[in-house]
Amino acid sequence: MSKVILVFGQVRNSEPTRPTLECLSLAAGLGGDVHCILLGTGAKAAAAAAGHQGASQVWANEDASFDKWDLAAVANTVDAAVKSTGAALVLVPATTHGKELAGKLAARHSAALASEVIGVSADGDGFKAVRPVYSGKVRATVKLSGSPVFATVRPNVLDVAAADSSKTATVNDLAAGQGDSRIQLVSVETKGDTGAVDLSEARVVVAGGRGLKGPENFHLIDGLATAFNGAVGASRMVVDAGWKEHRYQVGQTGKVVTPELYVAVGISGAIQHLVGMQNSGCIVAINNNPEAPIFKVADYGVVADLFEFVPKLAEELKA
Amino acid sequence: MNIIACVRQTPDTETVIKINGAANGIELDGVKLVLGPYDEYALEAAAQIKEKSGGEVTAVTVGGEKAAETLRHCLAVGADKAVHINDSGADDALAIATALANQIKKLPHDLVFVSNKGTDSDRGAVGPMLGELLGLPYVGLVTEIEVEGGSATVSRDVEGGAKEKFKVTLPAVICAQKGVRGEPRYASLPAIMKAKKKPIETVSPEGDLASLRKVQVEKLEYPPARPPGRMVPGESAADKAKELVRLLRSEAKVI
Numbered sequence: 001m002s003k004v005i006l007v008f009g010q011v012r013n014s015e016p017t018r019p020t021l022e023c024l025s026l027a028a029g030l031g032g033d034v035h036c037i038l039l040g041t042g043a044k045a046a047a048a049a050a051g052h053q054g055a056s057q058v059w060a061n062e063d064a065s066f067d068k069w070d071l072a073a074v075a076n077t078v079d080a081a082v083k084s085t086g087a088a089l090v091l092v093p094a095t096t097h098g099k100e101l102a103g104k105l106a107a108r109h110s111a112a113l114a115s116e117v118i119g120v121s122a123d124g125d126g127f128k129a130v131r132p133v134y135s136g137k138v139r140a141t142v143k144l145s146g147s148p149v150f151a152t153v154r155p156n157v158l159d160v161a162a163a164d165s166s167k168t169a170t171v172n173d174l175a176a177g178q179g180d181s182r183i184q185l186v187s188v189e190t191k192g193d194t195g196a197v198d199l200s201e202a203r204v205v206v207a208g209g210r211g212l213k214g215p216e217n218f219h220l221i222d223g224l225a226t227a228f229n230g231a232v233g234a235s236r237m238v239v240d241a242g243w244k245e246h247r248y249q250v251g252q253t254g255k256v257v258t259p260e261l262y263v264a265v266g267i268s269g270a271i272q273h274l275v276g277m278q279n280s281g282c283i284v285a286i287n288n289n290p291e292a293p294i295f296k297v298a299d300y301g302v303v304a305d306l307f308e309f310v311p312k313l314a315e316e317l318k319a
Numbered sequence: 320m321n322i323i324a325c326v327r328q329t330p331d332t333e334t335v336i337k338i339n340g341a342a343n344g345i346e347l348d349g350v351k352l353v354l355g356p357y358d359e360y361a362l363e364a365a366a367q368i369k370e371k372s373g374g375e376v377t378a379v380t381v382g383g384e385k386a387a388e389t390l391r392h393c394l395a396v397g398a399d400k401a402v403h404i405n406d407s408g409a410d411d412a413l414a415i416a417t418a419l420a421n422q423i424k425k426l427p428h429d430l431v432f433v434s435n436k437g438t439d440s441d442r443g444a445v446g447p448m449l450g451e452l453l454g455l456p457y458v459g460l461v462t463e464i465e466v467e468g469g470s471a472t473v474s475r476d477v478e479g480g481a482k483e484k485f486k487v488t489l490p491a492v493i494c495a496q497k498g499v500r501g502e503p504r505y506a507s508l509p510a511i512m513k514a515k516k517k518p519i520e521t522v523s524p525e526g527d528l529a530s531l532r533k534v535q536v537e538k539l540e541y542p543p544a545r546p547p548g549r550m551v552p553g554e555s556a557a558d559k560a561k562e563l564v565r566l567l568r569s570e571a572k573v574i
């Protein structure tokens with residue numbers, strides 16, 4: 001099969017983001033001819049890594065205007081590449097930006113779209129995708145007909161194959177598409193804590209719940225997250241009480257996260273919380289109630305008073 | 320301000336989901352169907368904006384006969400009227416977005432709300448599709464919205480810890496995130512009584528939706544069960560911490 005599989009890549013600090021590498025790895029595994037789009041500052045520098053991951057062609061535009069999100073401009077730019085490459089499958093990381101791009105383009109092409117897939121396979125002339133549905137309680141295999149078809153790929157689920165530095169991509173220029181003047185990006189505010197790892201892409205998430213008793217104790221979670229080099233998460237109780245902003249919330253009405261390691265501290269394990277984290281690689285639960293439902297999904301349970309245990313754990317990790 | 324809120328009937332998160340015999344759908348008997356929890360937040364935002372600027376909120380859904388119950392509920396929590404696009408087969412984001420777009424084109428609309436996701440299948444696919452099909456600007460996952468004159472100022476969080484703020488000329492399609500305008504209102508008894516008198520218009524979908532169904536659910540299965548976990552032994556907190564770190568390093572190999 002030498003169908004073109006086009007990956008919409010995202011660039012951060014002149015590198016493809018981890019979800020981009022996951023898409024490339026998935027595409028390479030399907031045996032097609034992998035092309036990758038990279039836009040904005042550092043796009044061409046990031047092309048090398050895309051090549052090592054199996055892309056034969058990179059379509060790049062280094063215009064700094066791409067650093068500020070403009071859905072219409074990106075969609076028009078990517079659309080031109082979808083058409084010129086004759087892509088059969090377009091893979092997009094299932095991030096905030098990626099999801100709106102994929103939906104918009106799928107509608108433009110009257111094409112099939114599978115969201116937040118955790119696997120794709122070739123199926124005769126078309127593709128099949130596997131996606132978690134019903135809040136992760138069920139897995140669906142869906143058949144996508146027509147060409148092109150689109151899929152957004154859930155971050156942190158798929159493995160990234162080892163980079164092969166003998167493989168390189170040809171870098172081509174991609175013309176920038178037209179933006180939409182009806183929508184203007186007024187500002188991009190970076191939070192004080194941008195140094196901290198982002199929740200939805202993090203390899204490790206340390207989440208705190210009501211067991212912490214008050215916002216003044218949340219530094220225990222921050223400290224543990226730093227010790228794990230991970231991101232901070234929270235239960236809804238914590239968010240509703242105003243200890244943390246909503247963007248930290250994990251669960252049905254928050255983020256769905258799938259890190260390699262999820263550490264739940266003082267969280268009871270309500271179903272609405274579990275649907276946001278139960279597909280994590282390894283789950284550690286720390287709770288003083290041995291009957292807490294969180295232990296049912298935990299790989300490692302620790303029955304302890306968090307105020308005593310968490311500082312010891314942070315210390316042990318640094319040792 | 321004429322506001323459309325696109326709402327979806329979904330299984331309650333707390334219901335046990337059972338795969339049917341043919342493994343291509345779920346057993347619907349006993350499944351509690353509710354207004355999508357995210358749709359409640361979008362509807363609340365719509366109602367608050369309308370209460371400030373005047374106009375009407377119309378809840379629109381695509382679904383079979385049962386979907387009407389969800390619309391009745393919407394009429395008790397902020398919607399003034401409702402349109403039921405009666406179609407039980409439109410189970411594909413593109414087909415649903417097309418049915419919605421064709422209907423919304425016929426209704427006055429300054430602002431179209433969708434929400435983040437249902438509890439069943441997709442995640443934010445209908446919104447951007449709707450924006451494209453209506454030829455309107457779209458912003459996803461909005462956590463703040465202010466409407467002033469002919470435009471809306473919206474903010475949202477994106478990966479990497481940044482907050483984007485956009486100014487959007489109306490009409491536009493906006494996907495509301497949880498809590499965009501606080502907690503959804505409670506359906507009070509008087510509101511429920513009033514809702515019974517509000518109109519629900521039932522229409523057939525327009526356009527050839529069948530040809531747009533390009534996604535076919537082939538098989539459903541339960542995810543592999545997690546291997547049973549175990550309790551980390553130790554006399555003291557320090558012992559347990561030591562043992563946990565050892566397990567994470569040498570057994571789970573995640574650190």
Ligand SMILES: Cc1cc2nc3c(=O)[nH]c(=O)nc-3n(C[C@H](O)[C@H](O)[C@H](O)COP(=O)(O)OP(=O)(O)OC[C@H]3O[C@@H](n4cnc5c(N)ncnc54)[C@H](O)[C@@H]3O)c2cc1C
Pocket residue numbers: 208209210211212234235236237238249250251252253254255265266267268269270271272273276286287288289292304305306307356
């Ligand atoms: C429609 C809907 C949507 C929802 N969405 C979400 C969502 O997205 N995310 C979410 O998290 N929840 C959500 N919820 C809420 C959910 O049902 C729970 O109420 C919530 O997850 C509980 O938060 P918690 O575990 O922090 O608090 P609690 O349930 O109060 O649990 C606190 C835990 O801390 C333990 N603890 C107390 N003291 C200590 C100590 N000293 N040391 C160790 N452990 C201690 C206790 O044993 C207990 O298990 C939703 C609910 C509804 C109805």
Ligand SMILES: Cc1cc2nc3c(=O)[nH]c(=O)nc-3n(C[C@H](O)[C@H](O)[C@H](O)COP(=O)(O)OP(=O)(O)OC[C@H]3O[C@@H](n4cnc5c(N)ncnc54)[C@H](O)[C@@H]3O)c2cc1C
Pocket residue numbers: 113114115131133140142324325326327328355357358379380381382410411412413415419432433434435436437438439440441442443444445446534536
């Ligand atoms: C097991 C299973 C797998 C599926 N896989 C796919 C797939 O891969 N691709 C695909 O295209 N479809 C798929 N579907 C069909 C899916 O039901 C529709 O795509 C549906 O639109 C998804 O809506 P959602 O609320 O889950 O998510 P979204 O599409 O993200 O819905 C977000 C918002 O869009 C609006 N909206 C959604 N549906 C309606 C509606 N019926 N009426 C009014 N407003 C609505 C609401 O505001 C909602 O909150 C699948 C269905 C099932 C049961």
